[in-house]
Amino acid sequence: xxxxxxxxxxxxxxxxxxxxxxxxxxxxxxxxxxxxxxxxxxxxxxxxxxxxxxxxxxxxxxxxxxxxxxxxxxxxxxxxxxxxxxxxxxxxxxxxxxxxxxxxxxxxxxxxxxxxxxxxxxxxxxxxxxxxxxxxxxxxxxxxxxxxxxxxxxxxxxxxxxxxxxxxxxxxxxxxxxxxxxxxxxxxxxxxxxxxxxxxxxxxxxxxxxxxxxxxxxxxxxxxxxxxxxxxxxxxxxxxxxxxxxxxxxxxxxxxxxxxxxxxxxxxxxxxxxxxxxxxxxxxxxxxxxxxxxxxxxxxxxxxxxxxxxxxxxxxxxxxxxxxxxxx
Amino acid sequence: xxxxxxxxxxxxxxxxxxxxxxxxxxxxxxxxxxxxxxxxxxxxxxxxxxxxxxxxxxxxxxxxxxxxxxxxxxxxxxxxxxxxxxxxxxxxxxxxxxxxxxxxxxxxxxxxxxxxxxxxxxxxxxxxxxxxxxxxxxxxxxxxxxxxxxxxxxxxxxxxxxxxxxxxxxxxxxxxxxxxxxxxxxxxxxxxxxxxxxxxxxxxxxxxxxxxxxxxxxxxxxxxxxxxxxxxxxxxxxxxxxxxxxxxxxxxxxxxxxxxxxxxxxxxxxxxxxxxxxxxxxxxxxxxxxxxxxxxxxxxxxxxxxxxxxxxxxxxxxxxxxxxxxxx
Numbered sequence: 142x143x144x145x146x147x148x149x150x151x152x153x154x155x156x157x158x159x160x161x162x163x164x165x166x167x168x169x170x171x172x173x174x175x176x177x178x179x180x181x182x183x184x185x186x187x188x189x190x191x192x193x194x195x196x197x198x199x200x201x202x203x204x205x206x207x208x209x210x211x212x213x214x215x216x217x218x219x220x221x222x223x224x225x226x227x228x229x230x231x232x233x234x235x236x237x238x239x240x241x242x243x244x245x246x247x248x249x250x251x252x253x254x255x256x257x258x259x260x261x262x263x264x265x266x267x268x269x270x271x272x273x274x275x276x277x278x279x280x281x282x283x284x285x286x287x288x289x290x291x292x293x294x295x296x297x298x299x300x301x302x303x304x305x306x307x308x309x310x311x312x313x314x315x316x317x318x319x320x321x322x323x324x325x326x327x328x329x330x331x332x333x334x335x336x337x338x339x340x341x342x343x344x345x346x347x348x349x350x351x352x353x354x355x356x357x358x359x360x361x362x363x364x365x366x367x368x369x370x371x372x373x374x375x376x377x378x379x380x381x382x383x384x385x386x387x388x389x390x391x392x393x394x395x396x397x398x399x400x401x402x403x404x405x406x407x408x409x410x411x412x413x414x415x416x417x418x419x420x421x422x423x424x425x426x427x428x429x430x431x432x433x434x435x436x437x438x439x440x441x442x443x444x445x446x447x448x449x450x451x452x453x454x455x456x457x458x459x460x461x462x463x464x465x466x467x468x469x
Numbered sequence: 470x471x472x473x474x475x476x477x478x479x480x481x482x483x484x485x486x487x488x489x490x491x492x493x494x495x496x497x498x499x500x501x502x503x504x505x506x507x508x509x510x511x512x513x514x515x516x517x518x519x520x521x522x523x524x525x526x527x528x529x530x531x532x533x534x535x536x537x538x539x540x541x542x543x544x545x546x547x548x549x550x551x552x553x554x555x556x557x558x559x560x561x562x563x564x565x566x567x568x569x570x571x572x573x574x575x576x577x578x579x580x581x582x583x584x585x586x587x588x589x590x591x592x593x594x595x596x597x598x599x600x601x602x603x604x605x606x607x608x609x610x611x612x613x614x615x616x617x618x619x620x621x622x623x624x625x626x627x628x629x630x631x632x633x634x635x636x637x638x639x640x641x642x643x644x645x646x647x648x649x650x651x652x653x654x655x656x657x658x659x660x661x662x663x664x665x666x667x668x669x670x671x672x673x674x675x676x677x678x679x680x681x682x683x684x685x686x687x688x689x690x691x692x693x694x695x696x697x698x699x700x701x702x703x704x705x706x707x708x709x710x711x712x713x714x715x716x717x718x719x720x721x722x723x724x725x726x727x728x729x730x731x732x733x734x735x736x737x738x739x740x741x742x743x744x745x746x747x748x749x750x751x752x753x754x755x756x757x758x759x760x761x762x763x764x765x766x767x768x769x770x771x772x773x774x775x776x777x778x779x780x781x782x783x784x785x786x787x788x789x790x791x792x793x794x795x796x797x
Binding site for chain 2: 361369370375457
């Protein structure tokens with residue numbers, strides 16, 4: 142059985158953590174690869190058997206800003222975790238939001254009393270799911286601007302630059318969160334310790350809560366949506382609903398700043414990009430993460446007695462479309 | 470110049486009206502043909518040149534419940550109306566809702582002080598447009614359950630049965646409206662004089678206001694929509710918005726009865742039917758009539774201070790889709 146507490150590595154004059162990356166798609170592969178390359182102890186867990194097989198055989202194979210690299214790390218399926226006796230000091234979660242409950246239920250053995258979970262997923266309300274599996278003071282939340290794309294089992298494209306912003310969910314987690322920042326710093330992940338990561342999470346959720354569902358339902362890319370006469374009104378109304386709910390959770394969004402932040406994408410390099418929900422729903426007929434974006438705002442709105450009709454209708458329509466397309 | 474008042478036809482022992490059918494698509498062709506076959510004086514006006522040419526040459530050619538029939542009537546384009554000295558006792562309107570203003574502006578010469586206008590179009594708020602061209606007490610409103618389909622210029626399929634329900638918009642128009650009922654009766658159009666046609670118009674608008682925009686935006690037929698888990702909630706919320714606005718116009722919709730009326734389509738013969746807005750938008754990339762359905766409820770809601778977020782968002786999304794598809 143591996144120990145579950147950080148060990149002091151005298152050679153490196155640092156604590157080393159046993160890091161598990163849970164969910165080894167594009168982003169999971171990026172974080173695993175960069176942490177591994179920086180000398181960290183990284184283990185992988187992923188539920189897609191073809192991906193597990195490919196990585197087991199060849200490691201993660203990446204086009205890393207034009208350079209072809211490969212990195213071998215131990216990899217397990219969630220079902221193998223308990224039997225392998227795996228435990229982790231830090232679990233970095235890159236599952237799909239709607240896989241959280243099912244997968245965490247399978248990998249409970251990974252989580253000891255000192256295990257921290259870092260969640261960098263897009264969307265809102267992941268902590269509500271994760272607190273079933275990890276104590277709140279062992280939860281670290283964040284956002285990342287890194288991007289990544291899968292091109293096949295075990296194969297990823299890791300292009301461009303990014304950042305990570307993170308913060309412990311409860312004050313007690315601060316020391317550990319800062320340790321994570323140090324480790325990420327060493328791996329070139331450009332981390333920042335945030336004093337108000339919940340604000341950043343809600344602000345980023347406004348990007349996903351406008352562009353993702355609208356582009357998916359209307360079958361268009363970001364720039365095409367932005368050129369329509371209705372785009373400003375649509376964005377303003379949806380952001381206002383996010384803000385009305387966020388304030389009930391202690392986050393006061395600057396709605397005009399957030400609007401400008403979202404609208405800036407209409408003419409940015411990513412204008413010709415189809416958001417991930419479009420890729421999931423329209424291109425691959427997969428179930429979407431709407432329940433952790435507009436759906437979360439609708440649920441929380443109901444809880445707080447705040448009307449969120451746009452978020453509710455958009456969520457309903459995405460769910461209808463999932464059913465029409467037989468999304469799995 | 471033809472006279473504009475009804476003339477007593479001694480041979481037939483009835484007043485004959487000069488009837489103009491304005492808009493000779495499927496439904497316009499049906500009404501024109503059936504009125505003409507019953508011996509009425511019917512003139513056609515249509516803006517589609519190929520349709521006008523075909524009808525001028527061969528008359529309206531119809532598959533009339535399996536029997537091929539043709540009926541020649543004079544036909545003009547809107548631009549020819551003034552020069553031809555045309556006037557009408559009764560104008561039966563079967564234009565697209567969003568063509569009303571432009572076309573009526575062109576055919577003003579048709580409308581004398583005794584001319585009545587009968588509008589059987591789906592949707593809400595046509596009277597607001599028409600009162601610019603005809604006095605309110607010369608306006609007759611109604612709905613029809615007849616169907617019709619165009620198969621080409623001058624060619625239509627007229628299958629099945631139907632009904633018409635109509636009523637003068639103001640009390641002063643009652644005698645004339647009842648005269649129209651008599652004429653329609655003679656033409657086999659199954660008319661009923663209604664004591665509350667506005668209720669029927671709003672009730673029918675609830676069918677279009679739910680099925681049309683949802684099937685168009687979600688690219689599905691009526692039955693497919695009805696099979697989704699969200700359909701009941703979507704219908705209830707949209708119908709509630711229609712009802713909240715209707716009550717401000719003196720119409721108290723029985724929302725549960727209306728819901729059952731709409732939901733009944735999910736398992737009816739027309740379940741495999743794509744509503745006209747799907748045909749317009751998705752199939753033919755044409756501008757839709759959303760502005761006279763959900764868009765009218767949104768506009769009226771704003772006027773009365775009633776929140777109609779579902780109708781507003783659905784209208785916005787349909788307009789976005791029109792722009793994305795370059796609809797004309």
